[in-house]
Amino acid sequence: MKNKILVVDDEKIVRDSLTHWFQESGYETDSAESAEMALEMLKEKNYDLVLLDMKMPGMSGLDLLPKIKEKDPTIYVILITAYASVPSAIQALKEGAFDYITKPVDPDELDHLVRRALEERRLKRENEMLKNNIKELILPNELIGESLQIKRVLDLVNNIANTNTNVMIRGESGVGKELIAKAIHLNSKRRFFPFVTISCSSYDDLELASEIFGHEKGGFEGTHYKRKGKLELANGGTVYFDEIGCLSPALQEDVMKAIESKQFFRVGGTEIINSDFRVITATHSSLEELVKQGKFREDLYYLINTFTIFVPPLRERREDIKALAEYFLRKYSAIVGKRFAGFSSDVIDFMMTYEWKGNIRELENCIERAVVVGKKDLITMKDLPFDTDDYLSGINDRTLKTMEKKYIEKILSENRWNISRSAEILGIDRVTLYNKIRKYKLGKKDQ
Amino acid sequence: MKLNLITVNFSNDALLEKLTGSLKKILNISINTHQLKLDFSDSYSSERGQYYSTEILLKCKKNLSVLEGYKILLVEMDIYVPALTYIFGEAELNGEFAIVSLARLKPEFYMNPTDSEVFFKRILKEVLHEFGHNLGLYHCIDWDCVMHSSNNIDEVDLKGSDYCRNCRQIINRDIVKVF
Numbered sequence: 001m002k003n004k005i006l007v008v009d010d011e012k013i014v015r016d017s018l019t020h021w022f023q024e025s026g027y028e029t030d031s032a033e034s035a036e037m038a039l040e041m042l043k044e045k046n047y048d049l050v051l052l053d054m055k056m057p058g059m060s061g062l063d064l065l066p067k068i069k070e071k072d073p074t075i076y077v078i079l080i081t082a083y084a085s086v087p088s089a090i091q092a093l094k095e096g097a098f099d100y101i102t103k104p105v106d107p108d109e110l111d112h113l114v115r116r117a118l119e120e121r122r123l124k125r126e127n128e129m130l131k132n133n134i135k136e137l138i139l140p141n142e143l144i145g146e147s148l149q150i151k152r153v154l155d156l157v158n159n160i161a162n163t164n165t166n167v168m169i170r171g172e173s174g175v176g177k178e179l180i181a182k183a184i185h186l187n188s189k190r191r192f193f194p195f196v197t198i199s200c201s202s203y204d205d206l207e208l209a210s211e212i213f214g215h216e217k218g219g220f221e222g223t224h225y226k227r228k229g230k231l232e233l234a235n236g237g238t239v240y241f242d243e244i245g246c247l248s249p250a251l252q253e254d255v256m257k258a259i260e261s262k263q264f265f266r267v268g269g270t271e272i273i274n275s276d277f278r279v280i281t282a283t284h285s286s287l288e289e290l291v292k293q294g295k296f297r298e299d300l301y302y303l304i305n306t307f308t309i310f311v312p313p314l315r316e317r318r319e320d321i322k323a324l325a326e327y328f329l330r331k332y333s334a335i336v337g338k339r340f341a342g343f344s345s346d347v348i349d350f351m352m353t354y355e356w357k358g359n360i361r362e363l364e365n366c367i368e369r370a371v372v373v374g375k376k377d378l379i380t381m382k383d384l385p386f387d388t389d390d391y392l393s394g395i396n397d398r399t400l401k402t403m404e405k406k407y408i409e410k411i412l413s414e415n416r417w418n419i420s421r422s423a424e425i426l427g428i429d430r431v432t433l434y435n436k437i438r439k440y441k442l443g444k445k446d447q
Numbered sequence: 448m449k450l451n452l453i454t455v456n457f458s459n460d461a462l463l464e465k466l467t468g469s470l471k472k473i474l475n476i477s478i479n480t481h482q483l484k485l486d487f488s489d490s491y492s493s494e495r496g497q498y499y500s501t502e503i504l505l506k507c508k509k510n511l512s513v514l515e516g517y518k519i520l521l522v523e524m525d526i527y528v529p530a531l532t533y534i535f536g537e538a539e540l541n542g543e544f545a546i547v548s549l550a551r552l553k554p555e556f557y558m559n560p561t562d563s564e565v566f567f568k569r570i571l572k573e574v575l576h577e578f579g580h581n582l583g584l585y586h587c588i589d590w591d592c593v594m595h596s597s598n599n600i601d602e603v604d605l606k607g608s609d610y611c612r613n614c615r616q617i618i619n620r621d622i623v624k625v626f
Contacts, residue, residue: 017528026585104532108598141612225559408544
């Protein structure tokens with residue numbers, strides 16, 4: 001149901017601009033040019049929020065405020081004034097106004113204030129109504145699945161979303177850990193504020209510190225300008241640390257302090273930055289092992305591991321494979337501009353029995369490739385990237401190790417050693433790919 | 448379905464060409480580009496040092512009534528509506544006209560170095576966002592969606608640069624077969 005907002009202001013252009021601005025956000029918005037007209041409208045309709053001009057000819061906003069509260073004490077009122085007047089504002093707050101704001105209003109400030117007011121009102125009403133029924137979860141587009149395994153995960157999401165508990169999401173690469181993190185964010189009271197991802201495996205130490213905490217001008221060599229970090233940008237929302245096991249010991253200490261105190265310094269800065277964020281972490285490696293080896297701080301491990309959600313690999317939720325494949329088929333068909341009726345029966349059989357070691361990411365890459373090369377109405381086995389004859393011919397040593405080495409070499413070469421792209425195609429993360437490059441002693445050849 | 452991109456009181460062929468290419472990829476519709484020169488001095492607030500966007504939209508509507516299709520105006524001026532200190536853009540919800548100001552999308556506005564890629568990405572996002580309002584979309588709660596509201600430049604950078612599946616479905620289902 002849409003939130004209803006009433007804008008009360010004697011200036012038409014202010015009424016019109018605010019009404020239009022709120023309508024763009026999907027609010028049901030009406031306006032009144034006087035306090036008297038507002039009172040009439042409040043008799044006709046139940047509003048959630050009133051934006052009230054403090055000074056109007058006839059009955060002022062300050063006079064109208066107690067009358068609104070008398071009619072419905074649960075309505076939230078934000079007063080707008082052309083200039084800050086402290087005594088009037090204090091009186092307004094005593095009379096029950098939620099807050100006051102000066103014209104012209106900073107859109108960011110107004111947006112936050114209105115969201116805060118509506119969220120507070122919603123929570124109060126929910127408490128009053130003692131709503132015990134579990135609300136329907138809002139899910140990210142690509143979180144698809146009806147299997148018992150994924151339903152169990154979503155039950156946990158439902159239980160934990162509306163708390164501030166730190167959550168650790170575990171599971172193999174490509175299972176959709178970030179989607180689960182997004183689902184938690186979307187179903188929390190923080191959903192109107194940013195969801196910010198920090199990829200701990202993608203940067204060197206200094207770059208990652210700057211990414212997390214931001215930096216001041218000259219904070220380190222080559223930084224000519226100030227930059228906000230992800231923790232600062234996430235204020236009010238959720239920070240998702242992907243592959244937290246990749247944090248260096250030095251950064252682990254700084255991150256732990258920031259999570260505990262919600263305060264930190266930008267790199268090279270002396271000003272304390274405050275930011276209210278919730279922490280969700282993910283890892284595909286064993287943090288317990290890293291703790292044992294002394295590579296991961298035990299205190300940080302306990303801090304972030306308050307609640308754990310394990311996302312099962314795709315091979316353990318095979319009943320979701322068809323729905324996921326159909327979703328990716330629709331997605332990439334639309335992007336590429338082709339139409340497919342579906343998959344041939346042998347493709348479906350293959351997909352249902354294949355191991356999918358790269359999980360959903362591998363399935364997605366497989367369908368993307370099939371859509372690009374597919375020419376008929378149905379995706380057939382020939383369209384899948386599993387016809388290995390072309391590049392395996394001529395290899396005498398058919399051990400898995402050799403095959404893996406050759407295949408990785410081929411993908412790297414095809415993608416001009418672009419590690420991110422190659423890792424994506426292979427359905428593994430960058431760290432794993434680097435490890436395999438080292439393991440097989442692979443190197444660039446002149447191209 | 449046609450979209451007209453109109454630079455108002457400035458010309459930048461390279462920007463229009465790049466923007467047209469990117470929008471065609473995302474929207475798959477026909478896009479025309481135009482240049483318009485109009486005097487907006489009466490919409491200028493000397494007190495604010497900004498231009499009143501709703502008035503600019505109305506004035507352009509009068510001058511562009513014969514132009515068929517959606518019309519997105521690109522201006523270099525800093526724009527406002529009276530209740531707010533500034534806006535990045537304004538659109539007619541379910542209408543044909545929208546305006547996007549480039550003034551606060553430039554990295555230099557925030558004392559950052561010139562970065563044409565960042566600047567372009569921001570323009571593309573705001574054009575898609577305002578066009579979404581023309582097509583009847585409201586603000587979306589998905590941060591990966593270009594229809595997420597952005598009330599400061601960090602939020603413009605954070606949000607996605609395409610419509611989410613839900614917003615695309617709404618456009619396809621309720622409005623017209625755009626995509």
